[in-house]
Every structure is written in structure tokens, then in C-alpha cells.
Amino acid sequence: MNRFLWPLGIFVVLAGFLFAGLYLNPREVPSPLIGKPVPAFSAPQLADPGKTFSPADMKGKVWLVNVWASWCVSCRQEHPLLVELGKSGVVPMIGLHYKDERDAGLKWLAQHGDPYLLSAHDRDGRVAIDFGVYGTPETFIVDKAGVIRYKHTGPLTPEKLRDDILPRVKQLEAAT
């Protein structure tokens, strides 16, 4: 009897693991940057290349970094949500315009709306490497001390924003 139960047991365990695996997202790579200071960089602003942006400019505020590009299809998918968020003024959002031409980016913002306080232009993707970006869009929460607290890879959904992003922002803003 035992002889037949063993393979069955192994099968059930294996099937259980595989079944759970179906619902895991292999693209969700835990970022080692969470809990680390936001990478220091200085990049030209998209709208005004004469000026630069550096994360130090946001010190003392809770803010979001959103990595986007005009060639990024999923960015378009999440964009209306970001525009809404921008209008609400709940939290300042900096865009990281990733590996894209300035003109294309400006045109895209004019067409779809600009929810960003400003966008930093990362033409060659060097800043994004420091952020560990591997799939646009990506969204980071940075706290008042300039520490990355959360990262989301892929397009934001209203549920994600409501359940994960905004509560964290609120919590971080309440912290001194």
C-alpha cells in the first residue's frame, strides 16, 4: 500500500508547487534598492534642457519616480491613471524619460497629458541603470529622507495605486 502512496504523495506536492507557480509573476524581481538612498544623479530636464534635475531637489518630500518613454506601450496603458493622480496633487511625481528622443517625449506628453512635476531626460539610459530599471514603466516611492521605499514594475492599475502606492505615501508623509 505504502508503495503506491509514495509516488502519489510526491505527485501531489509537486503539483501543489507548480500550481502555486502559475500565479507568481516572474517579472517581479525584488529590487535590492528598497531601503537604499535614491541614486544620486543629475540629468537635464525634458522641457528645459538648460536646467537639470537631481533627487536632492526633492529632499524633505515624499515623491514618486515614474520611468516612462514614448515608445513604451504599457506606459500608455497606465498614463491616464497617472494624469488623474497628477491632477489630484496628492503626491509630486518626477518622470524619468527613458531612452527616448526629447521631441518624441514632449510630443507624447502634449498628446496624452503631463502628470509630472517635471521629467528628467535620460537619453542613454544611464540613470535608469542606477535605478535597476529593467522594464518600463516602473514606479518608485521615495521618502522624505531620500530613501527608496517601494518599487512597482509594470503598468500601474487603479487597484495597485489605491491599495499599495497611496497608503504607503500617506504613511510616509505622516512620518517625520
Added chain:
Amino acid sequence: MSRPLHRLLMPALVALLLPWGALHAEDAAPVASDPALEARVQKLGEELRCLVCQNQNIADSHADLALDLKKQLREQIAAGRTDDEIKTYMVERYGDFVLYRPPLKATTVLLWAGPFVLLGAVAFALLRRLRTRAARAAAANTLSADEHARARALLNGEEKQV
């Protein structure tokens, strides 16, 4: 008569010659002119996972990010960084996931030791099973004095006399 045969043979000939041509085609020239540097980029790139196409390493991948990371490798090697420093640089940004050979840590012990533990457990179970089976067989094979006598008789060809 010869025309149709010709038509049949030509594509076959071309098909035969094509791989030959491919074999003798030049490899794409390395981006950096220094072959030693390029060899190191290739070697390091094979150790690093491309995060966009997750089952490829960045040496093999032509994804945009992999190309950028290869550029990073080239620059950092040229700047005199060691392989370990470069790997640390990658891990700081993308996590252990970027390494095809994750470091031995508390969270990865099962990953590294698991197969050996499993092998050990199976070997132990097999050994025990073989031993009990051998013991059982030995027990089953013990003959009574009577049976021994009969076996001896059989071997001596004295069956009929018994």
C-alpha cells in the same frame, strides 16, 4: 529532359552550398577593438542574467537593456575594475537575480544544498531498503535440518533412496 532535372538539382545544390557560405561568413566585429577586453565582456556577460529576456544571459541577448549593460561592462573593464567589483555593481542594482550563480546565503542554502540533501535522502532510503530486503531474503533462505539433509541427498544424487 535535362531542363527539369536541372531545375530540380539547382535548388538542391544551392541548399547544400548555403550552410557552407554561412560557416565561412565573418563573425560580427567586436564593438571594442581590444579582443582581450571583449573576451572578458563575453565571459562576464555569460554570468549575468538579462532581466528583460530572463532565460538568456546578457552576452547572448540583443535586448536593449542587455546592450546597455554590455556597454557598462566594457566601460568598467576599461576603467580597470575587477570582475567582482562589476558583479557587485550589477547586484546592487538588479539584485542576486542578475547572477546565474547566486551567492551562498541563508536564503539560498536550500537552493545550493537541496539537490545534495535530496540525493543523500534517496541514497539512505535505498540503502535501508536493500538491507531489509537482503535480511528478509536471508531469513527466508534458512533451511531446517531436515531440508538440509534432503538437499544434501539431492546433490549427491541419492534422491531415489530417500
